[in-house]
Amino acid sequence: xxxxxxxxxxxxxxxxxxxxxxxxxxSQVTMxxxxxxxxxxxLTLIATANQGSEATYESGxxxxxxxxxxxxxxxxxxTVSNMSPEDSSIYLCSVEDSGFYGYxxxxxxxxxxx
Amino acid sequence: GQSLEQPSEVTAxxxxxxxxxxxxxxxxFYGLSWYQQHxxxxxxxxxxxxLDGLEETGxxxxxxxxxxxxxxxxxxxxxxxxxxxxxxxxxxxxxxxxKTIFGAGTRLFVKA
Numbered sequence: 001x002x003x004x005x006x007x008x009x010x011x012x013x014x015x016x017x018x019x020x021x022x023x024x025x026x027s028q029v030t031m032x033x034x035x036x037x038x039x040x041x042x043l044t045l046i047a048t049a050n051q052g053s054e055a056t057y058e059s060g061x062x063x064x065x066x067x068x069x070x071x072x073x074x075x076x077x078x079t080v081s082n083m084s085p086e087d088s089s090i091y092l093c094s095v096e097d098s099g100f101y102g103y104x105x106x107x108x109x110x111x112x113x114x
Numbered sequence: 115g116q117s118l119e120q121p122s123e124v125t126a127x128x129x130x131x132x133x134x135x136x137x138x139x140x141x142x143f144y145g146l147s148w149y150q151q152h153x154x155x156x157x158x159x160x161x162x163x164x165l166d167g168l169e170e171t172g173x174x175x176x177x178x179x180x181x182x183x184x185x186x187x188x189x190x191x192x193x194x195x196x197x198x199x200x201x202x203x204x205x206x207x208x209x210x211x212x213k214t215i216f217g218a219g220t221r222l223f224v225k226a
Contacts (some may be wrong), residue, residue, distance in 0.1 A: 001159075031211065042201065043157065043216040056211075091158060094147060096212070102147055102159030103214060 001097045002027050006106030013083055013113050020079045021109045023093035028073035033103070034066075037090045046091075049076045083113045116140040118217035120202055125223040126192055134220045136188045136202030145205040146178050146185045150221070152198045155173065160187070162205075189222075197224045 003026040023032065029036050031050055035043040041106045047055040047068055055068040080087050090110050094103040118138045126132040138146065145164040146181060149157040161169055163178035175188040189196055199219045206213055 033213065035216075042218045045213060045215065048213055050211075077198065095213075097159070100159065101145055101162045101164070103149075103157070103203075104159065105156040108156050 001102045002029065002095050004093060004095065004104060004106040006088065006109060007105060008109055010110040012013045012098060013036045013111065015084050015113055017083055018059065018079055018081045019083065021091055022075050022077050023106050025074045025095055029095040031096065032070065033094045034078045035092045035094060037092060040075065042066055043092065071097045080111065115214045116204060118204060118215065119178055120217045120220045122218065123160055123221040123223065125225065127225050128192055128194060130192050131188065131190050132192060132222065134200050136185050136217055138183050138204050140204050140206050142207035143204060144207050147203045147205065148176055148187045149201045149203060150198050151201065157201060169207065192224050194224050197222055
C-alpha cells in the first residue's frame with residue numbers, strides 16, 4: 001500500500017494567519033483527499049484534489065478558505081487560511097489504494113488556533 | 115446526500131465476540147469499508163465489501179447486504195489492543211468521481 005508523509009504533525013497558530021499542510025506520497029496517485037477530524041468525531045471530507053485540475057470541494061468548504069494545490073501525482077498541499085479557533089482540528093490527507101479500494105491516510109496534522 | 119448510522123460505543127470483554135452494525139443511505143453506492151483508529155493515530159483500513167456476503171480477514175470479518183443497506187464488522191477473540199474507534203464508510207460515485215464518506219464511529223472498549 002502507499003506510504004504518505006504528512007507535515008507538520010502539529011502546530012499552534014495565531015488567529016488570522018494561514019498554515020499550509022503538505023502530503024507526499026511514495027507512488028503516483030490520481031486523486032488525493034483531504035479530511036478534517038475533530039477529536040473523538042468522524043472524518044469530514046473537505047475536498048478531492050486531482051492533478052492538473054481544480055480541487056472539488058464538499059458542501060461547507062470553499063476554495064478561499066482551504067486552497068489546495070496538486071502540482072504532480074505524488075504531492076498535494078492544503079492551506080487553512082485566515083484561521084480562527086473553530087479551525088482547530090486534525091487534518092488528514094489520504095489516497096485510495098488501487099489494490100483494495102481502501103484509503104491510506106497520512107499521520108495527520110493537529111492544528112490549534114489561539 | 116449520504117448518511118451512515120452506527121452505534122456510538124460498544125463494550126465487550128477480552129476473548130469475546132463483538133459485532134458493530136452500520137446502516138447507510140447513499141445514491142451512488144459502490145462499497146462499504148471499515149477502518150480502525152486508535153487514539154492519536156490515523157485511521158487504518160480493515161476491510162472492503164462491494165458484494166453481498168461475508169469477508170474474513172483473520173480475527174476480523176465484514177458483512178454486507180446491499181438490499182438492506184446494511185453491513186457489520188465482526189471482531190472475534192477480542193484483545194485489549196482492539197480498544198479503538200471503528201468507522202464504517204461508503205465508497206460513493208458522485209458527479210465528481212469516487213469519494214468515501216465516513217460514519218460517526220463506534221468506540222469499542224475491551225475490558226479484561
